[in-house]
Amino acid sequence: MKAAVIVFPGSNGDMDMYHALTDFTDAGTVDFVPHTSETVEAYDAIFLPGGFSYGDYLRSGAIARFAPVMKSVIAEANKGKPVLGVCNGFQILLEANLLPGAMKRNKHLKYMCRTVDVNVENADTCFTRAYEHGERLRIPIAHGEGNYECDETTYETLKADNRIVFTYGSDVNGSVGNIAGITNEAGNVLGMMPHPERAMEAILGSEDGRRLFTNIYRHWRDRHVVTT
Numbered sequence: 001m002k003a004a005v006i007v008f009p010g011s012n013g014d015m016d017m018y019h020a021l022t023d024f025t026d027a028g029t030v031d032f033v034p035h036t037s038e039t040v041e042a043y044d045a046i047f048l049p050g051g052f053s054y055g056d057y058l059r060s061g062a063i064a065r066f067a068p069v070m071k072s073v074i075a076e077a078n079k080g081k082p083v084l085g086v087c088n089g090f091q092i093l094l095e096a097n098l099l100p101g102a103m104k105r106n107k108h109l110k111y112m113c114r115t116v117d118v119n120v121e122n123a124d125t126c127f128t129r130a131y132e133h134g135e136r137l138r139i140p141i142a143h144g145e146g147n148y149e150c151d152e153t154t155y156e157t158l159k160a161d162n163r164i165v166f167t168y169g170s171d172v173n174g175s176v177g178n179i180a181g182i183t184n185e186a187g188n189v190l191g192m193m194p195h196p197e198r199a200m201e202a203i204l205g206s207e208d209g210r211r212l213f214t215n216i217y218r219h220w221r222d223r224h225v226v227t228t
């Protein structure tokens, strides 16, 4: 599997994402792909890391959404390749309209940085099949604009179509329905505010993020590697 970790000016989760992929999955190639790149067509899975792309000016993700690489990210997402956006990556996916809704400042207007409870609401996606439905994970958050907002119709659709993949165990930032992560309609694009790539090793507090990465790899392997 060839994985692309997209790097924007201001990304800060790119190294963690790279570490999660190279040290915990058998992904053959993991490349840092700069925001100026014109194409990610050669990659099987695309990862948008956390950070403060373009200094979070205007709104988080609002400028990154126009980076040259995004045209190709959108094209590959529409072909059905797995695309994972974490934190700022999620914000960019929202701004790019690959996912519905928007992010507002956290309800207390404070940047929050701590490990929280995260519920697995849908364990039937290419990202979450290694988890149990209803499982409670411990995953760190680190954001100032994680207050997910969408209109009533969108919320009802997300619920009805099982596209709410993760919720917070409690109301941490004001998000509608305590939403922590959602997918697109096809299920191949996941945006989530908690950082699974920072929950890979018990020594750092949790290894609950591991299965997300190993499962993306497994999903690809099951479709591309012939076993006897």
Ligand SMILES: NC(=O)CC[C@H](N)C(=O)O
Binding pocket: 013, 049, 050, 051, 052, 053, 056, 060, 086, 087, 088, 089, 091, 111, 142, 143, 144, 145, 146
């Ligand atoms: N770790 C992140 O990606 C968080 C930064 C994000 N731009 C924010 O809302 O603060």
